Amino acid sequence: MAGSVPPSLQLQSLAALGERHPDLVVEVAHPKIIQESGAEILRYADLLVGSPSALADQTTEQQLLEASHRWSHAVFVARGALWGTEDITRLDEAGGLQSLRVTMATHPDGFRLEGPLATAHSTRPRTVLYEGPVRGLCPFAPRNSNTMAAAALAAPSLGFDRVIGVLVADFSLKDMHVVDVELSGPPGPTGRRFAVHTHRENPAEPGAVTGSATVTTFWRSLLGCCQLPSKPGIHLC
Numbered sequence: 372m373a374g375s376v377p378p379s380l381q382l383q384s385l386a387a388l389g390e391r392h393p394d395l396v397v398e399v400a401h402p403k404i405i406q407e408s409g410a411e412i413l414r415y416a417d418l419l420v421g422s423p424s425a426l427a428d429q430t431t432e433q434q435l436l437e438a439s440h441r442w443s444h445a446v447f448v449a450r451g452a453l454w455g456t457e458d459i460t461r462l463d464e465a466g467g468l469q470s471l472r473v474t475m476a477t478h479p480d481g482f483r484l485e486g487p488l489a490t491a492h493s494t495r496p497r498t499v500l501y502e503g504p505v506r507g508l509c510p511f512a513p514r515n516s517n518t519m520a521a522a523a524l525a526a527p528s529l530g531f532d533r534v535i536g537v538l539v540a541d542f543s544l545k546d547m548h549v550v551d552v553e554l555s556g557p558p559g560p561t562g563r564r565f566a567v568h569t570h571r572e573n574p575a576e577p578g579a580v581t582g583s584a585t586v587t588t589f590w591r592s593l594l595g596c597c598q599l600p601s602k603p604g605i606h607l608c
Contacts, residue, residue, distance in 0.1 A: 385408050385411065385412070388411075388412065388415050388416075389414070389415045392415075393415060393416040394416055394417065395416055395417045395418070395419060395596070395597065396412045396415075396416045396417070396418050396419070397419045397421065397593060398418065398419065398420055398421050398422060399421040399422075399589070400421075400422070401422060401513065401514070402422040402424050402425030402509075402513045403425075403513075404422070404425075405418075405420055405422060405425035405426075405431060405435070406425050406428060406431045409425070409431065409434070409435050409438075409446075410434040410435060410437070410438035411438075413435065413438040413439055413441075413442050413444045413446065414438065414442050414444075415442075415444075416444060417444045417445045417446075417447065417596070417601050418435075418444065418445070418446050418447065419447045419448075419449060419592070419593060419596055419608075420446060420447065420448045420449065421449050421451075421517075421589060422513065422514070422517060423448045423449070423451070423517050423520035423521050423524060424509040424512075424513045424514075424516045424517050424519075424520040425509075425513075425520075426448070426520060426523075426524065426531075426605070427505065427506045427508075427509035427510065427516075427520055427523070427531050428509075428510075432605075435605065436603075436604070436605065439603040439604060439605070440603040440604075443601070443602075443603055444601060444603070445596075445599070445600075445601045445602055445603065445604065445606060446604065446605045446606065447592070447596040447599070447606050447607075447608045448521065448524055448605060448606065448607050448608065449521075449588075449589050449592040449593075449607075449608065450521050450525075450588065450592060450607055450608065451517050451518050451521055451585055451588060451589065451592075452475075452517075452518040452548070452550050452571065452573060452582060452584075452585045452588065453473075453518050453521040453522055453525065453550075453552070454550070454552060454569045454571050455552065455567070455569055456521065456525050456607055458567075459471065459522065459525040459526055459552075459554065460525045460526070460607070462554070462556065463525070463526040463527065463528050463529070466528075467556040467557070467565065468526055468528060468529065468554060468556060469555055469556050469557045469564075470529075470533075470535075470553075470554060470555050471522055471526050471529055471533075471534045471535070471552075471553075471554045472534070472535040472536075472537065472551075472552070472553045472554070473505075473518060473519045473522045473534065473535070473536055473537070473550065473551070473552050473553075474536075474537040474538075474539060474549075474550070474551040474553075475515065475516075475518055475519065475536075475537070475538055475539065475548065475549070475550050476497075476538075476539035476540075476541045476544060476548070476549045476550075476551075477539075477540075477541065477544050477547065477548045477549065477575070478540070478541065478542060478543075478544050478545050478577070478578070479493050479540040479542070480577060480578040481515075481544075481548065481575065481577075481578055481579060481580060482500075482512065482515050482538075482540065482580075483512070483513075483514045483515060483580055484500075484511060484512050484515070485510070485511050485512070485513065486510065486511040487511060488500055488501060488511040488512060488538075489511075491540075493540040493542070496541070496542050496543060497539060497540070497541045497542070497543075498539065498540045498541075499537060499538070499539055500538045500539065500540055501536065501537065501538040502535070502536075502537045502538075503535065503536070504531065504532050504533065504534070504535065504536070505519045505520060505522070505523045505531045505532075505534045505535070505536040506523075506531035506532050508536045508538060509531070512538055514580050515538060515580065516536060516538070518550055519534065519536035521607065522534050522552065524605065524607055525607055545577055546574060546575060546576070546577055547572055547573065547574055547575055547582075548572075548573045548575050548582040548585075549570070549571065549572050549573070550570075550571045550573065551568065551569070551570050551571075552567075552568070552569045552571075553566075553567070553568045554566065554567050555567075573585060592608045595608045596608040
């Protein structure tokens with residue numbers, strides 16, 4: 372912040388947050404911020420979570436919910452690169468969602484992986500690094516699983532344990548992030564299922580974690596949550 376933010380506007384310690392009387396705190400740094408300080412922030416302000424992968428940790432999610440209701444502040448979660456968020460939620464609420472799968476593919480340089488995924492090697496042009504429940508992916512790809520985490524929040528009947536996340540390293544995607552969302556409902560009277568498949572290509576600087584269009588989407592989420600009522604709970608925006 373030095374040189375770009377006046378010292379008077381810099382907060383050196385979250386312990387002094389209450390002295391600033393904020394309306395909204397925006398997190399865009401790392402899920403650890405939410406896990407370590409999210410509940411305390413809610414004591415003083417609404418919170419916009421830019422790293423929804425933090426909520427894959429059940430203790431963190433519960434702490435945020437309890438703090439939100441205790442202090443009557445809202446937890447807003449940015450949808451990021453997830454296309455069709457409202458449609459997914461409406462279908463889920465109507466009992467029409469049976470499966471949801473989110474695949475994110477980009478060049479290996481665009482990943483910031485931890486744990487066992489950090490040592491995974493992409494020896495082929497296209498390699499699946501992970502395929503399974505989103506809850507199992509978020510701790511090892513905290514900055515590359517936010518779209519999948521948003522999907523889990525958009526479909527609470529499936530949640531982090533039943534929404535499937537797929538992380539793909541693709542050497543051909545040097546300047547692009549590709550997100551595929553596939554969902555289906557239960558069989559109808561004819562035995563056929565309702566199904567949707569969206570394919571999103573998001574330009575990105577080589578090696579970037581976030582695509583260019585996602586920045587605009589986050590800005591719209593920020594403006595949108597400022598117009599929503601501050602009511603307890605976790606709300607996608």
